[in-house]
Amino acid sequence: MDNLDKRLISRKEAIKKAALVFGGVLSTPAALTLLQGCSAPRSSVDSFTAAERATIDAIADIIIPTTDTPGATESGAVQLLEDMLFFVQSEDDRTEFLDKLADFEKQAAKDLGMTFVEASLEMQTEYVNKVHDEAIAKGVGTTGSKPFMWQMKESIVYTYFGTEVGMTQVQQYVLVPGRYDPCVSFSEAGEGNKVWAWYS
Amino acid sequence: MHLNIKAKQANTYDAIVVGSGISGGWAAKELTEKGLKTLMLERGRQVRHIIDYPTGSSDVWEMPYRDWLTQEELKDYPIQNRTGYAVRQRSKHWWVKDTEHPYTEKQRFDWMRGYHVGGRSLMWGRQSYRLSPMDFEANEKEGIAVPWPVTYGEIAPWYSYVERFAGINGKNEGLAQLPDGDFLPAMEMNCVEKEVKKRIEENFNDRMMTIGRSANLTRAHNGRAACQYRNMCIQGCPFGAYFSTQSSTLPAAVATGNLTLRPDSIVTEVIYDPETQKATGVRILDAETMEYREYYAKIVFLCASSIASAYILLNSTEHFANGMGNASGELGRNIMDHHLNVGAYGEYPGFDDMYYYGRRPNGIYIPRFRNIDDKHPDFIRGYGYQGAASRTGWKKDIAELSIGAKLKEEVNQPGPWTFGIGGFGEWLPYHENKMYLTTEKLDKFGMPTVVFDAGGKENEMNMRKDMKNQAAEMLEAAGLTNVKTFEDEIALGKGIHEMGTARMGADPATSVLNKWNQIHEVQNVFVTDGAFMTSSACQNPSLTYMAFTARAAEHAVNELKKGNL
Numbered sequence: 001m002d003n004l005d006k007r008l009i010s011r012k013e014a015i016k017k018a019a020l021v022f023g024g025v026l027s028t029p030a031a032l033t034l035l036q037g038c039s040a041p042r043s044s045v046d047s048f049t050a051a052e053r054a055t056i057d058a059i060a061d062i063i064i065p066t067t068d069t070p071g072a073t074e075s076g077a078v079q080l081l082e083d084m085l086f087f088v089q090s091e092d093d094r095t096e097f098l099d100k101l102a103d104f105e106k107q108a109a110k111d112l113g114m115t116f117v118e119a120s121l122e123m124q125t126e127y128v129n130k131v132h133d134e135a136i137a138k139g140v141g142t143t144g145s146k147p148f149m150w151q152m153k154e155s156i157v158y159t160y161f162g163t164e165v166g167m168t169q170v171q172q173y174v175l176v177p178g179r180y181d182p183c184v185s186f187s188e189a190g191e192g193n194k195v196w197a198w199y200s
Numbered sequence: 201m202h203l204n205i206k207a208k209q210a211n212t213y214d215a216i217v218v219g220s221g222i223s224g225g226w227a228a229k230e231l232t233e234k235g236l237k238t239l240m241l242e243r244g245r246q247v248r249h250i251i252d253y254p255t256g257s258s259d260v261w262e263m264p265y266r267d268w269l270t271q272e273e274l275k276d277y278p279i280q281n282r283t284g285y286a287v288r289q290r291s292k293h294w295w296v297k298d299t300e301h302p303y304t305e306k307q308r309f310d311w312m313r314g315y316h317v318g319g320r321s322l323m324w325g326r327q328s329y330r331l332s333p334m335d336f337e338a339n340e341k342e343g344i345a346v347p348w349p350v351t352y353g354e355i356a357p358w359y360s361y362v363e364r365f366a367g368i369n370g371k372n373e374g375l376a377q378l379p380d381g382d383f384l385p386a387m388e389m390n391c392v393e394k395e396v397k398k399r400i401e402e403n404f405n406d407r408m409m410t411i412g413r414s415a416n417l418t419r420a421h422n423g424r425a426a427c428q429y430r431n432m433c434i435q436g437c438p439f440g441a442y443f444s445t446q447s448s449t450l451p452a453a454v455a456t457g458n459l460t461l462r463p464d465s466i467v468t469e470v471i472y473d474p475e476t477q478k479a480t481g482v483r484i485l486d487a488e489t490m491e492y493r494e495y496y497a498k499i500v501f502l503c504a505s506s507i508a509s510a511y512i513l514l515n516s517t518e519h520f521a522n523g524m525g526n527a528s529g530e531l532g533r534n535i536m537d538h539h540l541n542v543g544a545y546g547e548y549p550g551f552d553d554m555y556y557y558g559r560r561p562n563g564i565y566i567p568r569f570r571n572i573d574d575k576h577p578d579f580i581r582g583y584g585y586q587g588a589a590s591r592t593g594w595k596k597d598i599a600e601l602s603i604g605a606k607l608k609e610e611v612n613q614p615g616p617w618t619f620g621i622g623g624f625g626e627w628l629p630y631h632e633n634k635m636y637l638t639t640e641k642l643d644k645f646g647m648p649t650v651v652f653d654a655g656g657k658e659n660e661m662n663m664r665k666d667m668k669n670q671a672a673e674m675l676e677a678a679g680l681t682n683v684k685t686f687e688d689e690i691a692l693g694k695g696i697h698e699m700g701t702a703r704m705g706a707d708p709a710t711s712v713l714n715k716w717n718q719i720h721e722v723q724n725v726f727v728t729d730g731a732f733m734t735s736s737a738c739q740n741p742s743l744t745y746m747a748f749t750a751r752a753a754e755h756a757v758n759e760l761k762k763g764n765l
Contacts, residue, residue: 089271162266197260
């Protein structure tokens with residue numbers, strides 16, 4: 001009973017959070033999907049459902065949080081991840097990722113006694129760290145497929161360092177260097193002690 | 201054709217240049233500077249310098265999808281995307297949509313091209329090397345194909361001429377297999393490259409490593425700004441700091457007041473007058489209006505690219521059943537390229553506290569060392585390597601990175617130095633390596649399309665084994681660790697150095713062009729793009745096209761003055 005109440009309250013919060021992410025405009029079908037829970041069928045072929053997006057947002061900001069520089073969601077990295085997943089990656093890769101995400105949500109609900117997004121940030125952080133460590137320990141296995149959290153980490157790190165925030169605030173990038181210094185110390189290259197952002 | 205005299209006069213020039221890429225730009229510059237009223241025809245759209253470089257000053261994060269194409273977009277570029285690097289959000293507008301420009305591959309042929317003013321001069325890799333005396337002599341010495349009708353001594357001053365105008369940076373090394381040139385100051389090697397160079401040269405007395413020679417300005421030159429080390433050349437350079445038609449030859453041609461540039465003009469054939477045995481002009485299909493038009497001139501320069509120039513000649517069948525200039529049967533044959541995507545890379549332990557500033561649009565070059573003094577048992581000719589050392593990415597791999605705030609610190613611990621090289625190998629000219637036209641498949645203009653039936657043979661395959669093994673050996677000897685080799689499937693065209701479809705030679709029975717790039721049978725038609733190449737050598741070829749084009753233009757004008765054309 002206790003748990004059920006918590007879940008209902010948190011679900012409302014989750015909708016609020018998702019609404020914020022989508023600029024306050026949450027369409028009715030998406031809101032319904034969210035209220036119907038994780039097992040509801042996908043309503044869209046070109047974006048996350050609101051529930052999926054809420055989970056991805058939460059995980060992404062745990063992997064790359066806002067510090068003195070913006071984190072994953074604020075930088076636009078999650079949006080980039082979503083765009084790439086639905087438009088750049090192959091249908092097979094996308095399905096695989098979404099299936100793994102669904103499995104993660106199911107397992108999280110079982111482990112946490114509530115859906116992942118309903119859990120407190122502290123619980124979420126602890127849980128993501130645990131799942132992450134297990135994923136890395138497990139390795140790619142015989143299928144060559146990385147566990148969800150490993151893939152999620154890889155994806156968000158990749159997209160974060162494709163955003164202006166990642167490339168210019170965390171790492172460094174100069175649009176017009178104006179010269180080439182072939183051998184300078186790491187501490188004196190550009191801003192110093194920062195890796196050049198890489199884009200290929 | 202019933203044209204009134206006035207209309208014909210309005211469509212008449214001294215010279216017509218077909219194509220606006222590296223060769224076409226040079227032809228237009230040289231002919232207009234020598235006073236010829238010149239019409240330059242380009243099948244694709246207009247691209248104005250800077251104004252029409254849509255991503256020329258874009259920051260990388262402004263590209264959607266982190267620069268990748270969507271699955272939907274890729275459907276238009278299945279072939280152009282075969283290189284894996286060429287088609288990106290920042291550069292997709294420079295490549296043809298394969299869906300609009302079909303062709304047939306009896307054997308795989310990666311035909312990479314852009315239809316627009318400037319052609320591939322906008323997207324080229326800018327590496328600029330002279331062919332050497334041994335390259336011009338090899339066919340004759342080895343009895344391969346036909347001898348080059350031109351010696352290095354004849355073309356050397358023209359190399360100097362084009363280098364001085366284009367602005368090629370590089371270092372003179374006094375090598376027999378890679379002649380010195382008239383260079384701008386060389387770019388510099390980074391710490392690791394300097395060290396690898398030293399160790400390779402210590403360990404292999406037949407090898408050396410030099411800085412790449414590229415068409416990027418290392419100082420302001422001929423009214424153009426110096427390279428700003430953005431390494432965004434393919435986006436179009438707002439500084440005009442690399443050689444392209446737009447930055448270099450076109451402004452020079454326009455300045456003469458003698459140039460007319462007509463984009464959207466697909467040349468379908470060369471018009472011929474059997475009485476004078478000369479070409480009188482070209483027929484075009486206006487890509488916008490779908491109307492045919494004729495333009496007339498005393499001389500025609502075909503600079504449409506190896507495949508397209510051969511196409512135009514093969515399609516000029518009004519008076520030549522097998523195509524204009526094809527009495528030898530060699531037109532469309534002997535297609536060559538450079539075979540590549542084979543080499544090695546590894547990590548360089550050390551220089552942990554060293555880094556660099558700026559993005560150098562150039563790498564290192566290891567000139568050919570095979571079959572110079574010794575004779576390799578498995579193949580003739582040779583290959584060079586291009587490569588670079590860099591320090592990109594961070595120390596820990598993704599799996600090792602922490603989760604949370606600490607991740608942001610860890611990604612600023614630079615990873616190890618890496619150094620890699622890939623070979624560029626000579627491809628022999630084979631008579632059976634051919635392209636031809638078919639009417640069974642028509643393009644959207646109703647024009648015949650190209651069929652490719654060409655590939656690599658034993659000499660290329662054996663050379664590739666050596667390219668891979670020697671790359672690994674050199675890297676090991678240079679002290680690199682974790683050395684890995686790579687090798688892709690060999691594919692004609694993938695080097696984007698296709699050439700040889702209208703080779704030059706002294707004998708009209710076995711070649712299409714004479715030593716001045718004139719068609720043997722139709723002497724007022726010149727072909728000066730890669731089609732003229734009698735052998736491929738292993739050096740990047742564009743500089744050679746520039747030199748031969750400038751030389752042919754001077755010859756053409758001299759012959760015109762003498763009344764010979």
